[in-house]
Amino acid sequence: MKTAVYRKTHFNSAHRLHNPQLSAEENERIFGKCNRPNYHGHNYELIVKVTGEIDPISGYVIDMKVLADLIKEHVEEKFDHRNLNLDTEEFKNLNPTAENIARVIYDILRSKIDIKFDLGIRLYETERNFVDFPA
Amino acid sequence: MKTAVYRKTHFNSAHRLHNPQLSAEENERIFGKCNRPNYHGHNYELIVKVTGEIDPISGYVIDMKVLADLIKEHVEEKFDHRNLNLDTEEFKNLNPTAENIARVIYDILRSKIDIKFDLGIRLYETERNFVDFPA
């Protein structure tokens, strides 16, 4: 049986939900106040889950400091105190819903973490709304 | 791979654990202070999990406002500021344990949410005792 380890961190970003392929009315209907033009923002809380075998020498699945540094360098530096729509390549053409942000973070970290580990992303947009990728 | 989205909400209810098929002594032995005749109560916290594909137009698995409204109409209106044993059809003949409340909420919401989505219920009776249905 494998063990999962989790690292919780956070970043604070502005965003706006908007699909340029839709009309203004459709955007307003689907996204409501999240579509307002001048952005709003969130304290995103991110939990990264790494699943694998416990290393018998260290007693670790993965070194949490290494994992924390990876998240800091590749996720926090990119998204923290940024406007997701304006300041990031990832959301230039992708609507920054919580679902899509989680998927983007998964793709970023998947390429940095040994494939022998399973990876999971939980992202809290607020304490009332959150997502897992993969489910 | 699918994505899971979660919506957290709450309701405040009175209840009492009691099985009329058991003797008073058995009820007291099994349910302890939860069996006291005049009810006690909880701030129930409910997390509804919906699993599916991300819609490419909206970037949503499901519109969280639609989900929140479903929960409000069919769960909160029914249970919030109610006595589960006395005021609800569901627990007239079913002991309102956290397990049974979660299962009842699952049944209520399962019939309202498109079958293409998987559904999961987490119910916190207190921050120390909580349940998932299905596991």
Added chain:
Amino acid sequence: MKTAVYRKTHFNSAHRLHNPQLSAEENERIFGKCNRPNYHGHNYELIVKVTGEIDPISGYVIDMKVLADLIKEHVEEKFDHRNLNLDTEEFKNLNPTAENIARVIYDILRSKIDIKFDLGIRLYETERNFVDFPA
């Protein structure tokens, strides 16, 4: 300068807000769904604050175990898994609002704790609604 120490605990109770001196309409108008006849309930969280000098021998303001036992014996045993309106002397003729519950707990504990200490009560009815007595 004095030091304050805090002990957090909890109890789960049913209650109903109702003033028998008011008409049914007035009760419904003032208390809304909190006035429903069959009770609802809460996970009350209680924080007891005791302020005094640090004892130079123990390094304590007050022994937290002694304080915890006092709260358990005189507050939790009385209110936990009870119906405040039906099962307690204190709320037979007093509306069990959060304000009044805090004041009652203050009176109970004030008589048990050395007068050299200042006493304060914080009571969370929910995480969104809470009170302090005294302010």
Added chain:
Amino acid sequence: MKTAVYRKTHFNSAHRLHNPQLSAEENERIFGKCNRPNYHGHNYELIVKVTGEIDPISGYVIDMKVLADLIKEHVEEKFDHRNLNLDTEEFKNLNPTAENIARVIYDILRSKIDIKFDLGIRLYETERNFVDFPA
């Protein structure tokens, strides 16, 4: 002795810290990443404290529903899912630090709440940084 009641709510906003009277270098030195031009955002948590006497008829200091509606109408509607710098009159010429946001909310609510009550504002910008006005 008086009683204090507290109502917790929240709003999600974008903002940027910037003082146009300062040079770009000074803005960058003082506000760091909070000065980035395209905004970032927060899940602000707001706790409004109202202090007064318990009304003997209702058992309330103030009707929490009335207080919650005031906060919703005059604070949440104004700031939630907005850009504080661009979308609000209050921060057109005032730097939206947590300190200033708390003071602005105090001024808004002070004019709506009977002067017989004392008023206090706690604002969490994040769970690590928060302010009280007045102290």
Added chain:
Amino acid sequence: MKTAVYRKTHFNSAHRLHNPQLSAEENERIFGKCNRPNYHGHNYELIVKVTGEIDPISGYVIDMKVLADLIKEHVEEKFDHRNLNLDTEEFKNLNPTAENIARVIYDILRSKIDIKFDLGIRLYETERNFVDFPA
């Protein structure tokens, strides 16, 4: 479909991460400040998950009081207010990482809980670092 029930509890322990088979330099490199010789400590939060069928008589998967007593007797009494490295048999020759503590707790409780139930352990070392066994 089965139901999972969860019981949350806690214990406060000192520990040090150290593998005597490694050199002092390797221990320092792998474990950093967690390797300091005089120990540090944590408020461990433990969530025990038990999965099974709801008993039609009680409405319980398992009696939470029985589960809580098992955890208290076999886990809390052993680890709470102890030095994991010095005071416990389990970590005399096993590095007390969160991963290993979770696995040890699993083994302890697995032998006490009917095999018809699935068992899972979540252990929070801090709110930022936590593990599940099995994953």
Added chain:
Amino acid sequence: MKTAVYRKTHFNSAHRLHNPQLSAEENERIFGKCNRPNYHGHNYELIVKVTGEIDPISGYVIDMKVLADLIKEHVEEKFDHRNLNLDTEEFKNLNPTAENIARVIYDILRSKIDIKFDLGIRLYETERNFVDFPA
């Protein structure tokens, strides 16, 4: 009216409550399991409160980054991942109760923060036991 700003941080330490002027029996009676010889530990949460006027140029009471750096350098570096009894000068001859730790942190920070600001320390030993100095 002044404004208070708060910065929350944490450190993880081992400690033991013991007064060498008392007999072993008295130590055991007063401190119970906190007196066990091989130490236990906590995730201490520290909230530092600074009260003053809002600076009209920055909109800050105090620069939170400066405050956070002060806490990191003078408190966290000293206590985090340490044994308070063995590794610190402050508790060589002072019993490391939460009360005394808060007072020591107050003294450390008071000498580093401009006297025009009022200073307050809140220290959580656990979420159930915490202290304020000054009260």
